[in-house]
Amino acid sequence: NAISTASLLRSFSSQGRLRRSKNGRSSRLVVRADAKEIAFDQKSRAALQAGVEKLASAVGVTLGPRGRNVVLDEYGNPKVVNDGVTIARAIELANPMENAGAALIREVASKTNDSAGDGTTTACVLAREIIKLGILSVTSGANPVSLKKGIDKTVQGLIEELERKARPVKGSGDIKAVASISAGNDELIGAMIADAIDKVGPDGVLSIESSSSFETTVDVEEGMEIDRGYISPQFVTNLEKSIVEFENARVLITDQKITSIKEIIPLLEQTTQLRCPLFIVAEDITGEALATLVVNKLRGIINVAAIKAPSFGERRKAVLQDIAIVTG
Numbered sequence: 001n002a003i004s005t006a007s008l009l010r011s012f013s014s015q016g017r018l019r020r021s022k023n024g025r026s027s028r029l030v031v032r033a034d035a036k037e038i039a040f041d042q043k044s045r046a047a048l049q050a051g052v053e054k055l056a057s058a059v060g061v062t063l064g065p066r067g068r069n070v071v072l073d074e075y076g077n078p079k080v081v082n083d084g085v086t087i088a089r090a091i092e093l094a095n096p097m098e099n100a101g102a103a104l105i106r107e108v109a110s111k112t113n114d115s116a117g118d119g120t121t122t123a124c125v126l127a128r129e130i131i132k133l134g135i136l137s138v139t140s141g142a143n144p145v146s147l148k149k150g151i152d153k154t155v156q157g158l159i160e161e162l163e164r165k166a167r168p169v170k171g172s173g174d175i176k177a178v179a180s181i182s183a184g185n186d187e188l189i190g191a192m193i194a195d196a197i198d199k200v201g202p203d204g205v206l207s208i209e210s211s212s213s214f215e216t217t218v219d220v221e222e223g224m225e226i227d228r229g230y231i232s233p234q235f236v237t238n239l240e241k242s243i244v245e246f247e248n249a250r251v252l253i254t255d256q257k258i259t260s261i262k263e264i265i266p267l268l269e270q271t272t273q274l275r276c277p278l279f280i281v282a283e284d285i286t287g288e289a290l291a292t293l294v295v296n297k298l299r300g301i302i303n304v305a306a307i308k309a310p311s312f313g314e315r316r317k318a319v320l321q322d323i324a325i326v327t328g
Helices: 002-015 041-060 084-090 096-116 120-139 144-165 171-182 187-200 265-274 287-298 313-327
Strands: 017-020 026-030 070-072 079-081 250-253 278-282 304-308
Touching: 041 084, 041 096, 041 120, 070 084, 084 096, 084 120, 096 120, 120 144, 171 187, 250 265, 250 313, 265 278, 287 304
Parallel strands: 250 278, 278 304
Antiparallel strands: 017 026, 070 079
């Protein structure tokens, strides 16, 4: 692959040797990997802590209501951000050992972002202090294993205390306050997020998309979003947008495969008589069944579209039940 090739070329240019026999032909290619720096005890701990400190300091400036922004030099225009995980992922240190320490903070930020979606800056600052004081304790003679057990016990106690003090979010006012903090203390964005959640409900889906205009707006789309597309492009009703649009359609939902057209002929005859579209959600539609649907769609006999059922196993059955409820 590209990475292996680049590494091979770099190593060969500096340390590779091509041995030749007396007749001038190549006999063996020797390629040596780049040397690795190995450190122990205080030297390794100092380098790791230096990397942790550098990355955590860059992330920590964004913490709190008076937090500042960080400018990232990226391709094109520089990016101004105050999000901990974005800053952590953008920083690579030149010293390999220090970069290993920085990688610890990057992992903290990434895992916090994946599990909670916020609080990455706070997590990085806490991790820095735990590492700094932990290294100080080990240097002073503390047992590393006992220290780790103590940290785990303390974390469990803190989690229990936080769960005891936690309170549920009540009303759009609380949602606005939380959203505003996450948006860099931007009350306008916080109000828009609270409005969006109020419109779609606690179980609704929110998605953020870039706009071609300078305004930030909230658009609400009714219905249900399924991560599946039509099985055949011949089902498209709007060629300009390449989408399928039905009104007052009949819906067939099944967790079975449809391979024979005989299985759905009664339904096709009924929808043809009613002159209404037919929307099919099945595990799959193949062979004779799919070919017949496409041919009849092209001939204008029946307006039909089909998609594969989303998800798998028991989760699929639950999603299909949701679709059945939404479509009546």
